[in-house]
Amino acid sequence: MKGEWIGLSRSGSNPPAEREIELVCGDSSCAKLNGAKFDAVFTDPPYFGNVQYAELMDFCYVWLRKLLGSEMPEFAKPSTRHENELTGNVNMGRGLDHFTEGISRTIRHAVAKLKPGKPFAFTYHHNQLDAYIPMAVAILDAGLVASASLPCPAEMGASIHINGTGSSVVDTVFVCRSTGSFPKCWLASDAVGVAGIVKRDIDELAAGGLKATQGDIRCVSYGHLTRLAIWHLRTTWNMKRPVKERMKEVQDWLAAFGGVGAVLTSLEKTYSQAQSEQKWLMSGMVEESTEREDEVSF
Numbered sequence: 001m002k003g004e005w006i007g008l009s010r011s012g013s014n015p016p017a018e019r020e021i022e023l024v025c026g027d028s029s030c031a032k033l034n035g036a037k038f039d040a041v042f043t044d045p046p047y048f049g050n051v052q053y054a055e056l057m058d059f060c061y062v063w064l065r066k067l068l069g070s071e072m073p074e075f076a077k078p079s080t081r082h083e084n085e086l087t088g089n090v091n092m093g094r095g096l097d098h099f100t101e102g103i104s105r106t107i108r109h110a111v112a113k114l115k116p117g118k119p120f121a122f123t124y125h126h127n128q129l130d131a132y133i134p135m136a137v138a139i140l141d142a143g144l145v146a147s148a149s150l151p152c153p154a155e156m157g158a159s160i161h162i163n164g165t166g167s168s169v170v171d172t173v174f175v176c177r178s179t180g181s182f183p184k185c186w187l188a189s190d191a192v193g194v195a196g197i198v199k200r201d202i203d204e205l206a207a208g209g210l211k212a213t214q215g216d217i218r219c220v221s222y223g224h225l226t227r228l229a230i231w232h233l234r235t236t237w238n239m240k241r242p243v244k245e246r247m248k249e250v251q252d253w254l255a256a257f258g259g260v261g262a263v264l265t266s267l268e269k270t271y272s273q274a275q276s277e278q279k280w281l282m283s284g285m286v287e288e289s290t291e292r293e294d295e296v297s298f
């Protein structure tokens with residue numbers, strides 16, 4: 001969007017440009033969204049069960065709460081755990097259908113305030129294609145089309161636990177709209193067609209300095225398959241059915257397409273000869289040595 005900026009005040013602008021910002025700590029599926037309709041919505045939702053945010057955050061929260069608990073209501077509660085936290089969590093009985101219902105409710109809530117044709121964009125990544133089904137259902141429920149699924153390197157700086165594993169460091173940025181257009185070359189009617197789209201992405205990531213691993217290639221493929229499932233199911237989609245039925249329709253479409261297996265097979269050497277694990281070093285990161293240093297005992 002030409003001239004768009006985000007912030008409280010625009011640095012260097014004359015006369016100074018200012019805006020109102022509202023930060024809310026709460027469940028986004030029922031947040032009060034007052035005021036004018038949105039020009040865009042950008043979000044980074046939970047990636048199903050990848051991270052247990054509240055369990056993890058409680059370690060920091062107990063300290064922050066000591067400092068801020070009496071002044072700020074957001075820090076008053078004894079824990080960050082919340083009944084409406086939207087994650088997959090087997091122990092709490094929160095499976096894929098629970099996640100689907102929650103993410104669908106949240107996206108529909110935001111999209112109800114979005115101007116027609118404007119972008120609803122979010123990032124997503126997961127090692128299993130099944131974890132993309134909730135996102136496809138939610139986008140279809142909201143009456144949107146995924147007009148782009150763009151691979152975007154992420155994670156690396158913060159997630160050293162991914163190094164040496166088969167996980168991906170590439171998120172997909174999904175851009176969804178109620179109406180608009182996208183390049184015809186992003187459509188595919190079979191696995192060979194999707195493989196061609198994925199191959200172009202892999203080449204572009206390589207040109208940008210990221211050598212995609214097998215895990216990365218799988219995630220890039222999941223993104224395109226999800227986008228295409230939404231495209232093909234949009235005209236007959238009926239969101240009034242139970243969540244399990246809606247999920248099954250997406251799952252069946254993906255299976256009939258050959259799943260990710262068909263795409264990876266069609267990618268041939270691009271996939272089979274890619275590295276199976278992440279092997280990168282952050283700049284400034286010291287590689288651990290197995291040799292003992294010359295040490296001083298005390």
Ligand SMILES: C[S@@+](CC[C@H](N)C(=O)[O-])C[C@H]1O[C@@H](n2cnc3c(N)ncnc32)[C@H](O)[C@@H]1O
Pocket residue numbers: 026027028029044045046047053054084085086087
């Ligand atoms: C992928 S993370 C986003 C991380 C964020 N982009 C950042 O850089 O800190 C997803 C976030 O959604 C939050 N979340 C989970 N359920 C939610 C809900 N019902 N409403 C609002 N946020 C929720 C999680 O606590 C987590 O912070």
